[in-house]
Amino acid sequence: MMELRLKPKVSGLSIPLEAEVISPDVIAGKTLREVEELRVYHGNRAERLGEYFEVEGEVAAEPGEQLIVVEGDVSWVKYIGAGMTAGKVVVKGDAGMHLGSKMSGGEIIVEGSVGDWAGAEMTGGLIRIGGDAGDLLGAAYRGSPEGMRGGCIFVEGSAGYETGTGMRRGLIVIGGDAAPFTGAHMNGGVIFILGRAAKRLGAQMKGNGSLIICLGEVEELLPTFVYDTTYTPTFMRIYLKTLSEKLGIKRAEEYIGRPFRRYRGDRAVGGDGEILVVERG
Amino acid sequence: MPVYRSVVCPFCGCLCDDLEITVEDNRIVKVRNGCAISTSKFLHHHENRVENPLIDGKPVALEEAVKEAAEILKSARRPLIYGLSSTECGAIAKAIELAELIGGVVDNTASVCHGPTILALQTLGESKCTLGTVRNRADLIIYWGCNPLEAHIRHLTRYSAMARGLYTSGGRKDRYVVAVDVRETRMKRVADLFLKVNPGGDYELLSALRAVVRGYGLDVDEVSGVPRDVILELAERMKKSRFGAIFFGLGLTQSEGRHMNIEAAIGLVADLNHHTKFVLIPMRGHYNVAGANTVTTWQTGYPYAVDFSRGYPRYNPGEYTAVDLLARGEADAALIIASDPAAHLPYKAARRLAEIPTIVLDPKRSMTSMISRVVIPTAAAGIEAEGTAYRMDGIPIRLKKLMEPPEGVLPDAEVLSLIIEEVMR
Numbered sequence: 138m139m140e141l142r143l144k145p146k147v148s149g150l151s152i153p154l155e156a157e158v159i160s161p162d163v164i165a166g167k168t169l170r171e172v173e174e175l176r177v178y179h180g181n182r183a184e185r186l187g188e189y190f191e192v193e194g195e196v197a198a199e200p201g202e203q204l205i206v207v208e209g210d211v212s213w214v215k216y217i218g219a220g221m222t223a224g225k226v227v228v229k230g231d232a233g234m235h236l237g238s239k240m241s242g243g244e245i246i247v248e249g250s251v252g253d254w255a256g257a258e259m260t261g262g263l264i265r266i267g268g269d270a271g272d273l274l275g276a277a278y279r280g281s282p283e284g285m286r287g288g289c290i291f292v293e294g295s296a297g298y299e300t301g302t303g304m305r306r307g308l309i310v311i312g313g314d315a316a317p318f319t320g321a322h323m324n325g326g327v328i329f330i331l332g333r334a335a336k337r338l339g340a341q342m343k344g345n346g347s348l349i350i351c352l353g354e355v356e357e358l359l360p361t362f363v364y365d366t367t368y369t370p371t372f373m374r375i376y377l378k379t380l381s382e383k384l385g386i387k388r389a390e391e392y393i394g395r396p397f398r399r400y401r402g403d404r405a406v407g408g409d410g411e412i413l414v415v416e417r418g
Numbered sequence: 419m420p421v422y423r424s425v426v427c428p429f430c431g432c433l434c435d436d437l438e439i440t441v442e443d444n445r446i447v448k449v450r451n452g453c454a455i456s457t458s459k460f461l462h463h464h465e466n467r468v469e470n471p472l473i474d475g476k477p478v479a480l481e482e483a484v485k486e487a488a489e490i491l492k493s494a495r496r497p498l499i500y501g502l503s504s505t506e507c508g509a510i511a512k513a514i515e516l517a518e519l520i521g522g523v524v525d526n527t528a529s530v531c532h533g534p535t536i537l538a539l540q541t542l543g544e545s546k547c548t549l550g551t552v553r554n555r556a557d558l559i560i561y562w563g564c565n566p567l568e569a570h571i572r573h574l575t576r577y578s579a580m581a582r583g584l585y586t587s588g589g590r591k592d593r594y595v596v597a598v599d600v601r602e603t604r605m606k607r608v609a610d611l612f613l614k615v616n617p618g619g620d621y622e623l624l625s626a627l628r629a630v631v632r633g634y635g636l637d638v639d640e641v642s643g644v645p646r647d648v649i650l651e652l653a654e655r656m657k658k659s660r661f662g663a664i665f666f667g668l669g670l671t672q673s674e675g676r677h678m679n680i681e682a683a684i685g686l687v688a689d690l691n692h693h694t695k696f697v698l699i700p701m702r703g704h705y706n707v708a709g710a711n712t713v714t715t716w717q718t719g720y721p722y723a724v725d726f727s728r729g730y731p732r733y734n735p736g737e738y739t740a741v742d743l744l745a746r747g748e749a750d751a752a753l754i755i756a757s758d759p760a761a762h763l764p765y766k767a768a769r770r771l772a773e774i775p776t777i778v779l780d781p782k783r784s785m786t787s788m789i790s791r792v793v794i795p796t797a798a799a800g801i802e803a804e805g806t807a808y809r810m811d812g813i814p815i816r817l818k819k820l821m822e823p824p825e826g827v828l829p830d831a832e833v834l835s836l837i838i839e840e841v842m843r
Contacts, residue, residue, distance in 0.1 A: 151747040152496045155728075180495030180750070181521025181727040234737065253736065272736070279734060280540050318678055337621060340678060341685070360622055360638045361629045404634045405625040405685065 138204040138225060139197035141172070143190040150213040152180045153233055154189055157216035161203035161224025161243060167196055200224045200243070207232075212252065218245045221262070234271070237264045240288070250294065254278075259307070261288040265384075269294035269313065277303030277322070285309070285326060291384050301328050304347070310380060314353075323347040323410060329380065331388070338362075342403045342410035350376075351414045352392050362402035362412060369396045370413070419447075426817050427456040428504070428800030431702030431810035432549075432570050432577070444821050446801075453571035460801070466782045467824065468795035480794070480826060484833070487753070487777045487792050488840035494751035494775075496727065497522035500740040501757025503704035505796075506805020506817055509830035510706075510713040513755055516838050518726045523749070526710035527703075527757055528722045529739040534671045535700045536711060536721050537735060538680035545687050547663075547697045548811045549576075554583035555695075558659035560596040562683065563620065563669020564701045567604045573701070578665065579608060594655065598623075599669060611652070616643040618674035624682035627653055631689045657693040667701040702810035705800070709808035744770040753837075754778045754786050755830055756796075761785035779830055781823075796830045797823035805829075 141164060155178040158164070164172055173187030186192070190207075197203040201223040210230035211217070218226045218237045224244075228236075231249035238257040250268030256275040270292045276299055277284035284303035295313035302318070304326040311319075314332035318340050325345040329352065336357040339349050350373075373393070380389040397413040425437040437456065440448035445464055449457040471483035478486075491497050499517045502510050503526050510526075517524035528536060552559070559578050566573040574580045582589040597609035598620075606612040615623050619642025626641040630653040636646050656662055664687060670679045683698060690696035702708050711721040718724045720733035736742055740759065743749045744767035751774055760768045761784065772789040780787055781798040797803040800817035808814050823829075828836075 152750065153748065178728060181497075182495055279537060317674075321678065337675070337678070340621070340625070341681065359625055360636065360641050361625045361634075363637060403625070404629040404632065405682065406628075407632055 138202055139195040140204045140206060141192070141194040141196055143186075143192060143205065143207045145207075145209045145211060146189055146191060148210065148213075150179070153213045153215050154179050155215045156186065156189075157219045158186060159205060159207065159214070159217045159226065160219065160221040161197075161200040161205060161226065162221050164205060165197050165200040165203040165224065169193070169196060172196065197224075210249065212249075215252070218243070221245075231268065237262070240264075253297065256285060256288070256290045258284055258286065259288045259290075260286045263288060264290045266290070266292040266294070270296040270300070270311075272297035272299060272316070273302060274300040275304060275307070275309050276301060283324070284322075289384075291386070295332060301326065304328070305345075310384065310386065312386065320347070320349045320410075323349070327376075329376075329389075331386070339403060339410055339412055341406045342408050343406060344409040347408075347410035349410075349412045350397075351412065352389070353415075355414050358400055358412065359403060359405075361404040362400040363404065364398060364400050367396050367398050367416060369394060373397065373413075422818060422820050425820065426800060426807070426815050427452060427459075428705045428798070428807065428817060429456050429459050430570050430705055431708060432573050433705055433807060433809040433813075433815050434572050434576060435815055439820055441821050446820070455571060463798065463801055468780060468783055468787060468793055469824070471795065472787075472793040474791060480828075480833075480836075483792050483794050484836045484840050487794070487837050488843075490751050490775045490777060490791065491516070491520045491522070491753060491837070492841055494520070494522070496743070496748050497751040497753065498740060498743055498749040499524045499753045499755070500759060501527060501755040502710040503527040503707035503757065504799075505756040505830045506706060506799040506803065506807055507709045507713050507814075508805055509755065509799070509834060510710050511717060512831050512834035512838065513753075514714060514717045514724075516753070516834055516841070517724070518731075519838060519841055521727050521729065523723075523725045523727070523738050523740075523743060524714065524718075525724070525738065525740040525743075526707065526714065526722050528707055528711050529735060530672075530741060530763070531668055531703050531707065532671055532700050533722055533735055533739070534677035535666075535680045537677035538684055541677075542681055542684045542688065544684065545691060545697050546699060546811065548813055549578075549699070549809070550583075552663045552697070552699070553577050553581040553586070555585050555661040556663045557586065557592060558594050558596070558656065558662040560598065560662070560664045561605055561609070562598045562664055562666040563600075563671075563673065564665060564667025565599070565603045565605055566665070566701065567608065569667070569703070570701055573665075574608065578663070594659070596652065600673075611648075613644050613648065613652075619643060620670055620673060620679050621675040621682050623649070624679065624686055627656075628682065628686045628689055631657060631686065631693070656690055656696070659694055659696075662690065662694065662696040664696070664698045665701050666698070668703075671700075699811055706807035708810055708812060709806065709814070712808050712812070741767045744768075750774055752776045754780075754790070755834075756780060756799075758784040758786045760789050779833055781827075794833055795824070795827050796833055797827050799829065802827075803829035805831075 158175040175186040203224040212231035234252035236255040253271035275285035293312040310329040320339040324343040396416040438450035470477035586592040597605035718731040723738040725738040776790040777792040778790040802823035
């Protein structure tokens with residue numbers, strides 16, 4: 138891959154920068170000079186990318202060959218990798234809101250934490266977050282019926298409110314704790330929670346194979362989720378092995394062969410989604 | 419001594435339109451039919467006024483204040499226009515025009531009251547009716563997380579529990595009244611059934627009711643402090659009612675769960691419509707907050723939290739809402755219209771208002787006017803200026819002008835027009 142490095146010239150801007158141009162799809166095929174001239178938005182002013190970042194390295198001909206490395210904390214930059222279809226973006230620090238929103242392919246690695254709406258309505262690709270995620274990770278935008286429709290998000294830390302709201306397909310793995318309303322309105326897809334799951338898990342979950350798997354403690358389930366059995370599902374072995382091998386979550390293997398309690402719901406909407414909670418002890 | 423009849427009260431979302439107001443020497447001396455709040459608002463209208471346009475606390479001419487305001491807004495990168503719920507619709511339309519012109523963010527106070535309600539309505543839809551229909555037909559009324567006896571004082575007698583209507587001639591006798599709250603308010607004395615729900619437990623209770631209405635059993639003994647039998651009985655009563663209405667307030671919209679609470683309530687009402695007629699009406703606070711949402715929607719497509727920084731309207735509560743913009747330190751100038759955010763917003767947001775150049779348009783002195791760079795006095799809508807306001811159920815009502823504003827003081831819409839002209843110059 139050809140590596141293009143973006144080094145922030147400023148730090149901690151109070152008005153965030155909207156830079157959906159930090160994406161392999163936009164940058165591939167341009168010259169370094171053209172990259173510097175790309176348009177970013179600071180409040181109501183349109184400005185040059187080059188005013189905020191030093192641009193160096195190489196530019197690939199195709200997005201799939203483009204690696205973009207953002208060197209430093211850019212929690213003040215929104216829409217990094219939004220809508221990207223291929224290639225790779227690495228952020229060596231925190232990133233702002235809407236990271237990788239609506240992306241359909243490629244990979245984003247953030248070493249720090251991300252703001253709200255990361256991976257919102259994504260349809261493919263992989264997002265890895267080393268720190269914590271904000272609210273509405275992989276969620277549906279307001280007024281939209283469906284959230285994440287494919288791809289994978291792995292957060293090593295905790296995730297905020299309403300993670301995976303309206304999720305239709307795809308996989309979200311939360312290494313730490315999950316805030317309330319994780320998986321609300323879920324209508325397909327899988328969410329793994331390795332840490333503590335807060336209350337109102339899967340609120341108004343419909344079904345279509347939606348599955349929330351809790352490997353840690355669960356604060357409380359809604360009264361509209363009903364226990365039906367304790368079992369050791371065969372597919373769990375494959376899933377946990379995949380998490381370990383493909384995403385490098387070695388501790389997932391500890392749960393292979395463990396029994397799970399299965400709850401169905403949300404009856405408030407007549408749904409038949411499933412919440413699997415690992416049996417303690 | 420002119421006596422104005424059928425005056426509309428510009429205080430709360432009830433917009434009672436049967437007041438009689440006596441004006442003597444350009445001063446209100448008598449109010450009939452008003453509630454305690456309304457009467458006090460009218461009788462004390464002349465007090466605490468901003469007398470002159472001010473820049474940094476010093477009196478200036480209106481033209482100078484307008485020029486300074488336009489200068490601040492033009493040079494800002496992320497200007498915020500906020501408030502709008504206590505003024506008439508014409509001023510709101512002008513504020514949105516200005517927001518588009520300066521590439522700013524326009525938000526109204528719904529974002530700190532019924533904003534979650536709107537989010538939920540957008541997701542699931544709405545089963546609603548006018549307050550007149552509730553008055554004439556409802557035989558089951560539920561007040562959830564609201565206390566109209568103290569906040570919407572004439573709501574019960576004019577529109578709901580006590581009102582006598584076409585098919586409810588017995589008034590209170592013809593209705594079954596339920597109140598749900600986290601503590602025993604005065605509504606307990608009015609209600610046939612009072613449910614004390616654990617704080618932050620509304621979502622669970624609404625979900626349980628919904629599941630029962632859908633015909634599922636309940637496997638638990640109690641939900642959020644309410645015993646199972648009570649839930650089963652209430653669900654049955656809801657299904658058997660002829661016409662049910664749920665009124666809800668900030669106890670539901672701003673407690674844990676927020677828009678999800680309202681989604682649960684809307685879902686419950688939608689499910690109940692398989693059995694009978696059921697509606698849901700938010701208890702809107704400021705008299706024209708419903709109008710602020712309506713005007714913003716017809717002008718931009720979105721009800722609040724609208725960002726024009728890229729030239730076209732974008733909507734995202736949490737990102738473009740006033741509290742968030744201020745608390746994150748994003749807004750670099752603010753125009754506040756008919757609102758007092760310095761007194762009501764969280765500390766961090768209010769502090770940011772004091773740090774940036776703030777402009778306020780208000781008839782009266784407020785905390786916000788004390789921290790503002792520019793203060794422009796305006797005529798109070800519904801007293802000194804005409805206009806339209808939307809009642810909590812979405813009915814537009816024309817406000818009356820009862821008296822002349824102080825000399826040189828213009829209505830909000832006219833001051834905003836002057837600022838727009840100056841910005842365009």
